[in-house]
């Protein structure tokens with residue numbers, strides 16, 4: 337039940353047309369403290385039109401409303417310039433129990449999307465290079481956004497725009513032919529290919545002819561030379577195998593792996609279009625699109641040697657995605673440092689007069705830091721993500737071994753907790769913030785962590801088991817005093833989904849499951865849930881609702897919820 341809407345309707349009637357109910361809906365606030373009521377209507381905006389001080393308006397309005405009170409409401413109260421409403425707790429509680437009971441894990445589903453398509457460009461690591469922390473953030477945020485959008489009624493297409501083309505492959509082939517062996521690459525693809533790449537750069541300092549050799553190999557690759565293509569494809573397959581280990585650990589799948597190379601045969605037509613629209617201008621032999629009107633530097637389309645660029649590929653990819661999927665929105669979950677690139681991309685598509693250019697949305701995020709510094713995957717200090725995930729799983733297993741040694745499926749649960757910890761740590765901060773990487777912090781069972789939420793859910797599950805809960809028995813009666821903060825949190829779930837979509841930010845969901853967990857754990861500390869009395873079944877029903885929503889909240893973050901841990 338949407339009580340904001342209901343209250344807005346009651347207020348609109350009371351205000352006799354001064355504001356419409358949808359206008360009012362936007363102004364209604366949730367008071368910080370529950371003793372100030374459940375919803376608050378600020379009268380400050382009305383003061384001008386009604387030529388009265390807000391305090392007076394609030395007093396008059398709350399008196400007038402008493403006569404039109406809905407039976408979901410208990411009373412109105414004027415406080416300062418606000419009219420607060422206190423909901424009828426037993427009635428609201430009962431309605432919520434019935435709603436969650438019927439909808440189960442579909443509680444919170446919205447029909448905002450009406451099955452329209454959202455493409456999500458996510459993860460997109462570079463072949464023959466280690467999977468970086470930035471790619472991890474993109475993977476985790478993009479995957480959660482996809483789950484949130486699906487819950488809100490959209491259809492999503494997850495695209496892994498692999499960095500699988502560029503001059504670096506010419507260098508890599510050169511280095512491999514000189515110093516590499518098949519055996520070594522097979523054994524440790526990413527590390528070996530990275531080592532070859534580094535060796536190339538070291539050697540090229542004293543042997544400049546290597547650079548030329550690298551360019552030659554890239555040219556052969558671009559011209560479809562069989563040997564070059566075979567090596568390139570092999571490097572790509574080996575790298576993908578490694579990346580897939582990470583995706584498997586995290587339970588993430590993609591709808592498309594169309595990477596940069598996929599657009600090789602789609603570049604000419606986009607360059608032609610730019611020419612036809614007279615957008616291409618010459619700049620020192622290179623071809624650029626001027627973006628002066630947008631206060632952006634020009635977008636480089638073709639280098640003077642005729643080579644196309646990252647931006648050219650993204651233009652072709654955007655057009656392809658629209659034609660292939662007819663998206664409503666096309667999200668790019670890519671680090672903050674590429675903001676300029678995506679501004680230029682959108683501006684050029686706008687200049688090309690593609691009506692869908694408005695749907696192009698860059699979803700940027702901050703950096704992952706270690707001891708306050710950017711975590712680097714370059715030379716020497718490579719942090720291999722697979723190792724990080726495995727470390728986290730191992731640490732989780734150790735924790736379980738200490739606290740709950742007789743647990744069944746220990747390995748399986750350690751995997752859920754270890755990966756969940758990393759994912760949650762990434763998602764709990766507003767996505768634009770930089771985040772500090774610390775395995776110990778992530779795995780704490782107290783504090784704002786994934787394991788804390790998982791543990792809260794496991795506690796709820798164990799209460800249900802101990803209490804012999806067998807489902808609602810039609811008796812919803814409870815005083816609804818101590819439970820009220822939990823009920824209001826449960827009530828907040830659907831609108832939280834909506835806000836997460838508006839902001840393209842899963843952190844709203846992560847914060848929500850933390851709030852719900854905290855409210856529930858406080859309740860657990862105050863009330864003897866399993867006490868045998870008339871309200872026991874209703875209390876267990878509440879526990880059941882909490883667990884349903886926690887599991888669903890975790891699911892749309894991309895985190896599993898073990899029943900025991």
Ligand code: ARG
Nearest residue numbers: 457460461462497499650670
């Ligand atoms: N491979 C790129 C990188 O690692 C990210 C690609 C993002 N997606 C895109 N369509 N540009 O920086």
